[in-house]
Amino acid sequence: MLPIVTANGKDERELLGALRSRSGEVDRKVTAVVSEIIENVRLKGDEAVNEYTLKFDGKLPPAIEVSREEINDALTNADENFVSALLNAQENIADFHNRQKHQSFIDPKENGVILGQRIRGLERVGLYVPGGTAAYPSSVLMNAIPAKIAGVKEIVMVTPPTKEGKANPDILVAAAICGVDRVFLLGGAQAVAALAYGTETVPKVDKIVGPGNIYVATAKKLLYGVVDIDMIAGPSEILVLADETAEPKYLAADLMSQAEHDVLASAIMVTTSRKIADETAKELERQVETLSRKEIIKKSLSEFGGIIVCETVDEAVTLANEIAPEHLEVMMENPFEYIGKLDNAGSIFLGKYAPEPLGDYYAGPNHVLPTSGTARFFSPLSVDAFVKKVSYIYYTEDALREASGDIVTLAEKEGLTAHANSIKVRF
Numbered sequence: 001m002l003p004i005v006t007a008n009g010k011d012e013r014e015l016l017g018a019l020r021s022r023s024g025e026v027d028r029k030v031t032a033v034v035s036e037i038i039e040n041v042r043l044k045g046d047e048a049v050n051e052y053t054l055k056f057d058g059k060l061p062p063a064i065e066v067s068r069e070e071i072n073d074a075l076t077n078a079d080e081n082f083v084s085a086l087l088n089a090q091e092n093i094a095d096f097h098n099r100q101k102h103q104s105f106i107d108p109k110e111n112g113v114i115l116g117q118r119i120r121g122l123e124r125v126g127l128y129v130p131g132g133t134a135a136y137p138s139s140v141l142m143n144a145i146p147a148k149i150a151g152v153k154e155i156v157m158v159t160p161p162t163k164e165g166k167a168n169p170d171i172l173v174a175a176a177i178c179g180v181d182r183v184f185l186l187g188g189a190q191a192v193a194a195l196a197y198g199t200e201t202v203p204k205v206d207k208i209v210g211p212g213n214i215y216v217a218t219a220k221k222l223l224y225g226v227v228d229i230d231m232i233a234g235p236s237e238i239l240v241l242a243d244e245t246a247e248p249k250y251l252a253a254d255l256m257s258q259a260e261h262d263v264l265a266s267a268i269m270v271t272t273s274r275k276i277a278d279e280t281a282k283e284l285e286r287q288v289e290t291l292s293r294k295e296i297i298k299k300s301l302s303e304f305g306g307i308i309v310c311e312t313v314d315e316a317v318t319l320a321n322e323i324a325p326e327h328l329e330v331m332m333e334n335p336f337e338y339i340g341k342l343d344n345a346g347s348i349f350l351g352k353y354a355p356e357p358l359g360d361y362y363a364g365p366n367h368v369l370p371t372s373g374t375a376r377f378f379s380p381l382s383v384d385a386f387v388k389k390v391s392y393i394y395y396t397e398d399a400l401r402e403a404s405g406d407i408v409t410l411a412e413k414e415g416l417t418a419h420a421n422s423i424k425v426r427f
Contacts (some may be wrong), residue, residue, distance in 0.1 A: 006309045007311065126207070128158055144180055147386045179284070
């Protein structure tokens, strides 16, 4: 089910080639369909949104916007254990993200110059939340909490209606807990377009965040520039670094925790021990039979998974940095030893008692992470994603006079004589 290869410069490259093949260019047919949807929503607003809701969801909900009463009722009627778990997770997530806040600053100089930077939250942010069987309340927490901490004035959530024309109640519970301001029952590319352009009913937003299918992801990509977006998310992935001290049953369980997401999900283990590799493969065969999504797991592991056996730890670390995984577990004897060596990962999980689901739901760091190797240059979703920075400058006459010669020289060097003139006319 899970191929094992020895790192020799060739075999591991072939295995990783399959991993990279998941993140090719978006299908042209999908792009064409999404482009048409976006244009129709831009031109026809609610009329187009309703047409697509009927086409893709079967019927229109009684009301497009969920009432505050319905949101509050979902919280009141929710299972107590579920609400308690969400509240505990919220506390951890808020504590972590509060530490990311930056302050505005003012920097007065001795010569009278005043420089500064003002930081403020975005005016309005759109949060896309999948509905139906792929409803993830944890994603509401991970997107809405940092937005609130950043000072976003209004969070607008869109989520596809159920067959009954209502919102998934678990999603509403999370929205109530996080302080989401408005909830609309619409999904797909048409929901993304409605948020980007605004309609008669749906307000225009400054940024769109949240996961979705290929149509949602493509719509976000095509609308980047009209609005800001969080990132283009690919299939989920995990890389586990393991030495001879690792526990095979934990390794197997953690690899499958990502493989169950999708047949395109990737689960890779890099180890310095052939014995651990073999025992983990056996554990996978044993544990998978007890899991509800075993067919998805088997297909994912066989097509986009693998175990790579390296000769040295340094070789394993180099490979991990090259892969730049979304999730990176360090199942080594002293995991803290590698913090300064592992540069490219969305989120790093240290030791046998920090499995990836801990980060998905509860610990505090964000679970919206860069995928498909983009951890080389992208960061996890954070408070920074929801703020706007504006700089300001004040110069006295004497300070500008002192700088004027340099400014004129630079402007004239670039052939921008009007720039130079703007300085010259003052003196």
